[in-house]
Amino acid sequence: MNLREQYEQLEEKILSPLATLSKNTKGRIKKEEKCKVRTDFQRDRDRIIHSKAFRRLKHKTQVFIAPEGDHYRTRLTHTLEVAQIARTIARAIRLNEDLTEAIALGHDLGHTPFGHTGEDALNKISSTGFKHNEHSLRVVDYLEKEKGLNLTHEVRDGILCHSGELIPQTNEGKVVKLADKIAYINHDIDDAVRAGILTVEDLPKECIKVLGKGHSERINKMITAVIEHALKYGEIKLTGEVGEATWELRQFMFDNVYIASEAKKEEDKAKNLIKELFIHYMDNPNSMPKEYYDKIDIYGLERTVLDYVAGMTDRYAIHEFTKIFIPMPWQIKF
Structure with missing residues (x-):
């Protein structure tokens, strides 16, 4: 028995029934010999990290276009924060961390220059339309390394379904979809405060009362709420008082930062x-x-x-x- 097979057996013993086992993957578009050391999902994670599209994320806009300052988020740092949040949730409820991480690291590979601004421009000018999640899938299927990365079905599904109304087929994909929102709501508040667009006092008082005033406190409240709901009900959702406060805070960011703010004038x-x-x-x-x-x-x-x-x-x-x-x-x- 090789190392991969040993790890697949370990997954069976320690992961939750909610988890996706590596050995049960629906496979790749093109069949290939399995690695003797890594599971299929670990292999996907490594392929994404070593891709050119992943490296380019460090020079792509998150929210603020070409900000003057070293501490503002880029699309790469956003991706890493999503991966960290998603892995924390996945570990707590014993989902497959490798699958979760692979989806998180690949979810924004198709983002345009200038973030959603560039996406909107291409969507309007092209005859076919343009969505970054669909393009992320195109990047891993066709564009990277001339012939694509040949990722597993589960990772590809999570990448495609991380935004919009699409629902991921795996619980790991659902975790990443929530982690994406938890990450950008909180780190965009942090960047907006740093840029002088907002002050903490501007944030909706009822939301802050529930979620907390500090950056880490808010993230912890949201993550904990997802974990507790999953352990109690066996589903990946952010609901209840914390959920309501989170979605209200998200709307506040759309109204005051993402759409109407001084930083968006470019x-x-x-x-x-x-x-x-x-x-x-x-x-x-x-x-x-x-x-x-x-x-x-x-x-x-x-x-x-x-x-x-x-x-x-x-x-x-x-x-x-x-x-x-x-x-x-x-x-x-x-």
Whole structure:
């Protein structure tokens, strides 16, 4: 018996009936020989961490576009916070931590430059529409390493269903979906206070009374509520008094930070930048890198342009826009 098989047996002994066992995975799109050391979900986690799309998250917007300061969240730090919260919940109710972590680390791989602002711009300008969760799945299925990462069904499902009305098939996926919201509600408050957009006193008093005034206190209240509900009822939900306060606080953030705040005034510029890049590459496809231009025959022009623009980091998108549209002083060569 190899190490993977030993670990699969251990999962059977220690995990809850609510958990997804590695040995029971529905498999991969393309069959491949199993690893002798790692379970399938551990292998998926490693593939995501070593992907280029994962590394690019460090230069993609979370909420505030190109903030001046080292302590504001990026899409990468958001992803890591989601993974930490999700693993805490998964461990407490004895779900599969490896599956939970893999989904969490991969859930935002398809995010555009400038976060939801870029997503909205591509969604409006493309004939097919654009959703970051669907593109995250496309990244792991087709774009990474030219042929995709060939992840398991359970990880792919969790990535696709982490946002919107879709419901993940596994409890691990449901945990990540909740952890995503817990993470961004709290760390976006933290960033908004740091930026001077909010003060703690601005937060809804009834929510703070239930959840707590401090950042870690609020996160702990939400995580504990999810764990207690799961242990009592066998389902992954954030309900009751803590749930009501959480969703009210989330709405407050939409009304006062995500949609209407001083820090969002650059969004129209970002949307225009994304739209102009999209139009340019549609009209001049040969100006894309060869690795993308060569895929036009496979995926079609519009899909390839979407893949290229969506994969950009904030700073690379700004660099390309500057190179294409901003006139540079002519220099005399001596």
